[in-house]
Amino acid sequence: MRVDRPSVCPLDCPDTCSLTVTVEEDRIVQIRGSRANSLTAGVICTKVARDFPDFVHGERRLLTPLRRVGRKGEGVFERISWDQALDLVHERVTAVVLEHGPQAVLPLNYAGPHGFLAYASMDLRFFHRLGASLLDRKPLCGGIRTEAWLGTFGPVPGIRPEQVALAKLVIAWGNNVTWSNLHLTSLINQARRRNGAKLVVVDPRRTKIAEQADLHVALRPGTDVVLAWAVTAELERRGGLDPEFIRRHVHGFEAYMARVREVRVADAARICGVPEAEIRQLAEWYQTLSPAAISVGNGLERNQNGGSGIRAVFALPALTGKLGVPGSGLVNGAGFAFPKTPGRLGRPDLAPPGTRTLNIVDVGAHLNDPTLRPPIKAVFIYNHNPLIVHPDQNRMRRGLVREDLFAVGCDVVMTDSMTYCDVVLPASSHFESHDLYPSYGHHWLQRAEPVIPPVGESLPNTEIFRRLAARFGFDGPIFRASDAELMDDAVDPADARLAGIPPSRLPTDRALAMTADGEDFVLFRSVFPKTPTGKVELESSYLAEKYGQPLPGYRLYESSYPLVLISPASDRRISSTFGGSKASDGTPPLEMHPEDAERRGLRSGTWVRVWNDLGEVHLPLKVTDVVPPGVVATFKGTWLRTSDNGQTVSALVPGHHADLSGGACFNDTRVEVAAYR
Ligand code: SF4
Numbered sequence: 001m002r003v004d005r006p007s008v009c010p011l012d013c014p015d016t017c018s019l020t021v022t023v024e025e026d027r028i029v030q031i032r033g034s035r036a037n038s039l040t041a042g043v044i045c046t047k048v049a050r051d052f053p054d055f056v057h058g059e060r061r062l063l064t065p066l067r068r069v070g071r072k073g074e075g076v077f078e079r080i081s082w083d084q085a086l087d088l089v090h091e092r093v094t095a096v097v098l099e100h101g102p103q104a105v106l107p108l109n110y111a112g113p114h115g116f117l118a119y120a121s122m123d124l125r126f127f128h129r130l131g132a133s134l135l136d137r138k139p140l141c142g143g144i145r146t147e148a149w150l151g152t153f154g155p156v157p158g159i160r161p162e163q164v165a166l167a168k169l170v171i172a173w174g175n176n177v178t179w180s181n182l183h184l185t186s187l188i189n190q191a192r193r194r195n196g197a198k199l200v201v202v203d204p205r206r207t208k209i210a211e212q213a214d215l216h217v218a219l220r221p222g223t224d225v226v227l228a229w230a231v232t233a234e235l236e237r238r239g240g241l242d243p244e245f246i247r248r249h250v251h252g253f254e255a256y257m258a259r260v261r262e263v264r265v266a267d268a269a270r271i272c273g274v275p276e277a278e279i280r281q282l283a284e285w286y287q288t289l290s291p292a293a294i295s296v297g298n299g300l301e302r303n304q305n306g307g308s309g310i311r312a313v314f315a316l317p318a319l320t321g322k323l324g325v326p327g328s329g330l331v332n333g334a335g336f337a338f339p340k341t342p343g344r345l346g347r348p349d350l351a352p353p354g355t356r357t358l359n360i361v362d363v364g365a366h367l368n369d370p371t372l373r374p375p376i377k378a379v380f381i382y383n384h385n386p387l388i389v390h391p392d393q394n395r396m397r398r399g400l401v402r403e404d405l406f407a408v409g410c411d412v413v414m415t416d417s418m419t420y421c422d423v424v425l426p427a428s429s430h431f432e433s434h435d436l437y438p439s440y441g442h443h444w445l446q447r448a449e450p451v452i453p454p455v456g457e458s459l460p461n462t463e464i465f466r467r468l469a470a471r472f473g474f475d476g477p478i479f480r481a482s483d484a485e486l487m488d489d490a491v492d493p494a495d496a497r498l499a500g501i502p503p504s505r506l507p508t509d510r511a512l513a514m515t516a517d518g519e520d521f522v523l524f525r526s527v528f529p530k531t532p533t534g535k536v537e538l539e540s541s542y543l544a545e546k547y548g549q550p551l552p553g554y555r556l557y558e559s560s561y562p563l564v565l566i567s568p569a570s571d572r573r574i575s576s577t578f579g580g581s582k583a584s585d586g587t588p589p590l591e592m593h594p595e596d597a598e599r600r601g602l603r604s605g606t607w608v609r610v611w612n613d614l615g616e617v618h619l620p621l622k623v624t625d626v627v628p629p630g631v632v633a634t635f636k637g638t639w640l641r642t643s644d645n646g647q648t649v650s651a652l653v654p655g656h657h658a659d660l661s662g663g664a665c666f667n668d669t670r671v672e673v674a675a676y677r
Pocket of ligand 1: 009010011013014015016017044045046048182574
């Protein structure tokens, strides 16, 4: 018998769609959008509808615990029982702890699933109690933007995406909404249809939404701060700043403007590689069109100036007084709309005082560092595919292949990273477990129950770490907490918006709006900055103290390699999730501008080698003007089977840090390209 059951998409995507899942004899046969969440309103992306059933039931699904019997990376395993697997993990990790101390153990997890429970709950309790090294995960993606937001506005939300429909100007800055923020596209279309809104897209690549825009500013990657400064300088010259709003609500105006005023439009045009007229047009529209909504995506954070670029864009509505009005401001900071209680959920207080914190971006370097004390001798890889998504893939591989490293893997399917693990534990997908879902792109809280029982012998992440905690002798109710109790620890049950309903009992057929006393969050109307000064901080004491960055800055990234390589998200994967699906079988093309191709004597269809000092990848060339001269692009997240030499685009990405959050700099990749075969 076929039945429809409600669920929620858990993937690393700002939209967190509500779903209807059709189940027949414990198998998922269809996934559609549902209307439980009025924002996502029955619409979902193609990849989830197409690929999720096979992800759950396909041939790559992990059905039992496994022990490695081949070489690391070879992918040869034998089946073992859960008892054997837990015993082996306990025995090997205990030996590491006895010889090197607990900090020689590292959880290497990221954001495969985004529900509170699967993402970071019982697992963190386990690692904190063990005394394992702590991992700062945000630098891999999103951390730079979050830190820029915290420094500028503090922990408060921006406008909810639905307000974009009210705008007369929408700016999608570094956000390929068609593929990575789907529901913003329909809100932009509503704004254009109803209000005649102008659409500006700032993106080095001519994405689909850029093709539809009234103005597409195809800037050179990593120069967003210069562009935003030039727009600000032009606004000041045109009388477009709001002195009264600035006087009352902005901190650090003069110090900030001292930098801005050094930027002439002509200089910015040269640095950013865009016509002066486009900078002036953007400034004119930003001055004259209100309400104006800006959505800052992840694209502009992935370089050494990433935090500065985002801060300079965040400054625009404050300098022009375009806050406090519905439909105006920034569609960012959604995560701060939820009453999260991470201290109760993950129990960081259990970690011994002085436990070191490692930046996730540096894990590959640490795994290869003979001077690191204590060395990393055991890793737990879960919710993550580090071999595919970390910068400097070859360095990560050299780390994971170490025979003296004990690696525990935990995933739904056999990934490239799992093949390097000594023990692989089969995790249930979110369709097989309970969870509660916040979002980083909208203001709706959602809960989902399992729609099918665990496939094979798989277990939810929470149960896997409950069993590990018991094996390690971690006693006490917090290690036995049920999934319902964990949900009740994930958000504040006393928050008025829950109306007394425990989080674990929220209805699954509708989403709960996160509002400010029933009103939409609108900065300077229903919510105010929570910075040290209570103002919008263009000069930030928080960022000065944490990163030595009181003000945004710009540094030229220098390299002997001539081309900038960007590697944005594709429409076939969420980062590397679904990289094992049929739709991801092919090797993605390298897009190159005709001028760059001609200079190298290259034609579309030619296989090219793309290289720098870190590695080399082989890709089919696509000569196209969707990228500007000097910039080449390919898509991130493909698995090793798409490569003929065991390297994908991450092999070319340098491991240095951005100006905020110690963040990854994917777009600082510089390469040369030549014919390969
Ligand atoms: S990946 Fe994003 S757009 Fe696609 S179903 Fe999930 S939340 Fe919705």
